[in-house]
Amino acid sequence: DLGEGSDLEAVQDKAIRTGASEAHVDDLRQRFVAEFVGPALQAGALYEGIYPLHTALGRPLLAQRLCEVAEEVGADAIAHGCTAKGNDQVRFEVAAQSLSPHLKIIAPLREWELLTREDEIDYARAKGVEVEVSRAKPYSIDQNLWGCAIECGEMEDLWVEPPEDVWRMTKDPTAVAAGHTEISLTFHRGLPVALDGEVLDGVTLIDRLNRVAGAYGIGRIDIVENRVVGLKSREVYEGPAATVLHLAHRELERVVLDRETSMYKDKIALDFARIIYDGLWFSPLRESLQAFIRHTQQPMSGEIRVKLSAGLAQITGRRSQYSLYDEGLATYSDGDTFDRTAADGFLKLYGLTYRTVGRVRRRED
Numbered sequence: 156d157l158g159e160g161s162d163l164e165a166v167q168d169k170a171i172r173t174g175a176s177e178a179h180v181d182d183l184r185q186r187f188v189a190e191f192v193g194p195a196l197q198a199g200a201l202y203e204g205i206y207p208l209h210t211a212l213g214r215p216l217l218a219q220r221l222c223e224v225a226e227e228v229g230a231d232a233i234a235h236g237c238t239a240k241g242n243d244q245v246r247f248e249v250a251a252q253s254l255s256p257h258l259k260i261i262a263p264l265r266e267w268e269l270l271t272r273e274d275e276i277d278y279a280r281a282k283g284v285e286v287e288v289s290r291a292k293p294y295s296i297d298q299n300l301w302g303c304a305i306e307c308g309e310m311e312d313l314w315v316e317p318p319e320d321v322w323r324m325t326k327d328p329t330a331v332a333a334g335h336t337e338i339s340l341t342f343h344r345g346l347p348v349a350l351d352g353e354v355l356d357g358v359t360l361i362d363r364l365n366r367v368a369g370a371y372g373i374g375r376i377d378i379v380e381n382r383v384v385g386l387k388s389r390e391v392y393e394g395p396a397a398t399v400l401h402l403a404h405r406e407l408e409r410v411v412l413d414r415e416t417s418m419y420k421d422k423i424a425l426d427f428a429r430i431i432y433d434g435l436w437f438s439p440l441r442e443s444l445q446a447f448i449r450h451t452q453q454p455m456s457g458e459i460r461v462k463l464s465a466g467l468a469q470i471t472g473r474r475s476q477y478s479l480y481d482e483g484l485a486t487y488s489d490g491d492t493f494d495r496t497a498a499d500g501f502l503k504l505y506g507l508t509y510r511t512v513g514r515v516r517r518r519e520d
């Protein structure tokens with residue numbers, strides 16, 4: 156359970172009815188937030204600058220737990236239900252190879268003669284395996300606490316708007332009542348610790364924020380993205396809490412991080428997101444980058460106010476004991492402490508290169 160909100164007893168029953176001799180259902184939500192979502196938020200990890208990576212962050216944990224259980228029960232192989240065309244096979248299999256290299260990996264959907272999603276649905280029905288999908292709604296959905304992805308069906312045509320009934324975490328932003336709610340988010344070392352001043356564990360905070368922001372239709376994403384296996388795909392995502400938290404976290408960084416660290420971190424964020432997306436969570440590079448990112452988060456404590464209205468989250472205030480903003484330096488009113496006389500000499504040297512270039516160019520004309 157990574158917080159997808161489904162009936163876990165039913166999942167257990169279904170596994171046993173489908174022929175499993177044992178089924179393990181574990182609540183991994185705290186671990187998901189502490190070990191995967193938290194570091195990704197601190198990193199500002201958005202794949203291709205936009206996707207908050209909920210699926211890509213969930214897979215390594217599922218693979219890790221799968222390997223743990225396999226070792227506990229003395230299994231010699233693991234299996235997954237990913238197709239040959241997706242990213243998830245990459246994430247499961249690279250994670251499993253890193254953690255339990257001795258386990259054999261079986262991927263039935265890559266071997267069996269089930270060529271289409273419709274074939275898969277028919278096969279499941281024929282074998283008495285209940286599936287939520289149908290030929291009319293053949294969507295592939297992956298949801299957890301951090302977000303939801305919806306693929307397939309009519310959305311494979313890039314020109315077609317996603318039907319309203321595919322959305323699970325967000326209301327239609329064009330149909331929500333006018334008005335707004337203002338929330339405050341408190342961060343400690345780059346992690347959200349309180350909502351409206353109430354101290355909450357990460358799971359509860361994200362869950363609550365999903366509801367509040369989702370009710371305003373915040374966090375809908377509809378993009379074409381580049382998959383690891385070479386193809387482009389249309390992806391429809393929802394992540395109300397992820398959207399608001401990334402926005403707030405980035406704003407706090409603007410206040411407390413020095414310019415060089417802030418800009419360097421922006422570059423690392425893209426790399427970190429790509430490492431997550433590409434299934435390389437359990438890799439030396441992810442560990443090293445995470446150590447750098449964690450270090451940058453030391454002064455990342457403070458509070459961000461965000462106004463939520465139809466489809467929109469907007470920052471309205473920020474404060475931190477580590478703020479590098481100096482009103483005396485910034486003001487254009489009374490109390491200005493900025494040394495204006497220094498600007499003259501600064502510009503003579505800062506512009507020197509371009510003065511030289513300018514002179515040479517004028518001579519060439």
Ligand code: ARG
Nearest residue numbers: 210211242295296297304306
């Ligand atoms: N494209 C997203 C990713 O690679 C989502 C994949 C899972 N989506 C799904 N509908 N099963 O992370």
